[in-house]
Amino acid sequence: MKKYDYIIIGSGPAANHLLFKLARTDRTALVIENNLWGGTCPNTGCQPKIFLEGAVRPVLNTYYLTGKGVKAAAQLDWRTLIKRKKEIWAEFRAEERSSIESDQVDTVFGSGVITGPHTVQVADQEYEGKNIVIATGLLPHHLEVPGSEYAITNDEFFDLDELPKKAVVIGGGYVALELATILQAAGSEVTVLQHSEKLLRPFDQEYVEKLTEIMEERGIVIHLNTPVKAIAKNSATYEVTAENGQKFETDLVIDASGRRPNVNGLGLKKLGIKFDPVKGVAVNEHLQTNVPSIFAAGDVADNGQMNLTPVAWVDSYHIYDFVENGLTEGIKYPAVATSTFTYPQVAQVGKRESEMAEGDTVRRMKLGSTFAALGEGDEEAELKVIFNKDGEVVGASEISINAGEDINLFAPLIGKKDPAEFAMNNLGFAFPTLANKLDVLFR
């Protein structure tokens, strides 16, 4: 039986950052993958999304500037865009697996099943590992309604050759609103059906409401409190029926009703490894499961964090430091910033206004009236920063077309005393950018 220091099940961000660290040592690793090498983020998540968003931006930017010095809105050529996407990704996929293979790292294609505290089986081959890392991520949740098989998920979305004339997107989270933004900008008539009364729960709801209004003004139809009862196929279209009886005829249905930990078929029950079907694999402060040689990292781990790529990286670095450097301190997550890649974007780090404690204060900055925002047609842009009673920054939220980038300024400031001092000491920030305005905000 071939022996390794690490067996990692799944080749996503949680795996590859552990491999970056292991590359500096003489440790050996086996990576097992049963789908696309590299995991969700580069194949069917963050990366194809941000690629398409790159083309959506000028379309929407020029839409808002039409009549304000721009003659007409740019238009998306969906077929060419997806063709280019496929060409770039074909190259990436060809390179991805070979980029992680080395003298120290083997890869094997297939489904890993954990058979013991130190053994994993793939087909009829068993491998031994001193440490096993479950890094199997999430899978799309499929609605449990008749006809749910007619809906696609993010797994298929980024390879759609034809732009649907009409699309129904089910869900009100990141995936639903990002894909709705892309489709509408490309020219589809988009309807979003959210079962509950709120969208984008992890974000500042005042800004989410503003985003919703802006998306609706642009033509995206959003129905809240509208659970779906059934999806039916007609000859050339689909019909989505809501529980309230409303019917929506459409060319494409996207199920973006959430994602669930990929825990089935791993042999967890047999080994007695604890997990929750919604939260994921139970882990301690070192990301060990109840079998100490078996860890879980990234989206599949019930680590109390959001399911984001930077969180998966932090997890894998911690496992490395714990096993290789004998770190005794439990995992500490930095303040991880997050953004919706909608238009505009809503971003946040640390506390939201709704989570303010006694003595906390909030300061707002109307970014929309700055010359930069006026020039970009981003008049609704706004920023809120939350301070605790000692004057430390404890949170920030922003709505603007650059919020995803801007929020990174605030992540390193969380918990820092005297941000005014920080701003005054960094007068060399490029001007005129948001960083330069911190001085005004903090004073």
Ligand SMILES: Cc1cc2nc3c(=O)[nH]c(=O)nc-3n(C[C@H](O)[C@H](O)[C@H](O)COP(=O)(O)OP(=O)(O)OC[C@H]3O[C@@H](n4cnc5c(N)ncnc54)[C@H](O)[C@@H]3O)c2cc1C
């Ligand atoms: C549409 C979309 C957009 C996103 N955009 C962002 C974003 O902008 N920013 C951000 O931070 N995050 C984003 N995310 C989330 C991000 O993709 C995840 O947080 C990240 O991929 C988690 O990494 P992971 O390694 O834990 O899991 P994954 O990347 O999901 O990798 C898990 C891998 O394990 C494999 N696997 C599963 N079971 C087995 C088995 N039994 N044997 C072998 N292999 C197995 C899977 O095939 C998969 O390749 C997005 C997600 C989606 C769906």
Ligand SMILES: NC(=O)c1ccc[n+]([C@@H]2O[C@H](COP(=O)([O-])OP(=O)(O)OC[C@H]3O[C@@H](n4cnc5c(N)ncnc54)[C@H](O)[C@@H]3O)[C@@H](O)[C@H]2O)c1
């Ligand atoms: N920009 C980013 O960083 C980004 C983008 C995409 C995904 N992600 C990550 O991936 C995770 C998964 O994203 P997601 O959008 O799939 O999940 P999500 O949990 O963010 O959203 C799921 C949405 O579906 C709704 N929903 C649940 N059941 C439903 C039902 N029966 N009918 C209709 N709607 C229903 C929920 O209320 C929620 O609005 C996110 O939580 C996030 O961590 C991040």
